[in-house]
Amino acid sequence: MKSEAPRPWLVLVYLAALVSAFGAPLVRADRICDGVHLPETVDPFGAPLRLNGAGLRRATFLNVHVYVAGLYLPQPTSDVAKILQPTVAKEIALYFVRDVSRAEMLDAIREGIDRNAGATKGAAEKHMASFARYLPDLRSGSRLRLSYEQTHGLEVRYAEKLLGVEKDTGFAQLLFRVWLGPKPPDEKLKARLLGGRCD
Numbered sequence: 001m002k003s004e005a006p007r008p009w010l011v012l013v014y015l016a017a018l019v020s021a022f023g024a025p026l027v028r029a030d031r032i033c034d035g036v037h038l039p040e041t042v043d044p045f046g047a048p049l050r051l052n053g054a055g056l057r058r059a060t061f062l063n064v065h066v067y068v069a070g071l072y073l074p075q076p077t078s079d080v081a082k083i084l085q086p087t088v089a090k091e092i093a094l095y096f097v098r099d100v101s102r103a104e105m106l107d108a109i110r111e112g113i114d115r116n117a118g119a120t121k122g123a124a125e126k127h128m129a130s131f132a133r134y135l136p137d138l139r140s141g142s143r144l145r146l147s148y149e150q151t152h153g154l155e156v157r158y159a160e161k162l163l164g165v166e167k168d169t170g171f172a173q174l175l176f177r178v179w180l181g182p183k184p185p186d187e188k189l190k191a192r193l194l195g196g197r198c199d
Helices: 006-025 102-116 118-134 167-179 185-194
Strands: 030-033 038-040 049-059 062-074 090-096 145-150 153-158 163-166
Touching: 030 049, 030 062, 038 049, 038 062, 038 090, 049 090, 049 185, 062 102, 062 167, 090 102, 090 167, 102 167, 118 163, 118 167, 145 167, 153 167, 167 185
Parallel strands: none
Antiparallel strands: 030 038, 049 062, 062 090, 090 145, 145 153, 153 163
């Protein structure tokens, strides 16, 4: 007795089931923090960096929501010394949930450098002046990306436009120390960037 050939519609149903079963994990998921969707991976230099952690920056005693920050690394880790090694590629992405003026952001970064730079503070001044020249006002709903890789330097992007590149490795690590150093602006945010859950 001959076996009946598969009916075309059954084949289509079977293929649809396979796509449903195995295709979903291939879709890039986002992580949500304070209503902001952060991609699980970014690729600023040709190799994927994975979301290590994300958290909300609150300011003043009123706990005003300023931005959601995401830290991207080649491999997950909570070891700050390892993250700040100049050989380790990394990115901090800031998703602004309120308007922040250029002056406000520069003041916050300078304060963070002052608190975390130690003996290297003086060497950072000229690079900070260069950084300050192209940093714009930061609007709610926009994203500022600080992406570092040893051969490229620190690339600064706003609204997906490359604003500038800082080649000094020491200055690049100082900028990341603003959020990850021993005296961050927000201890809870630092903990979240190092692998905690956003709340």
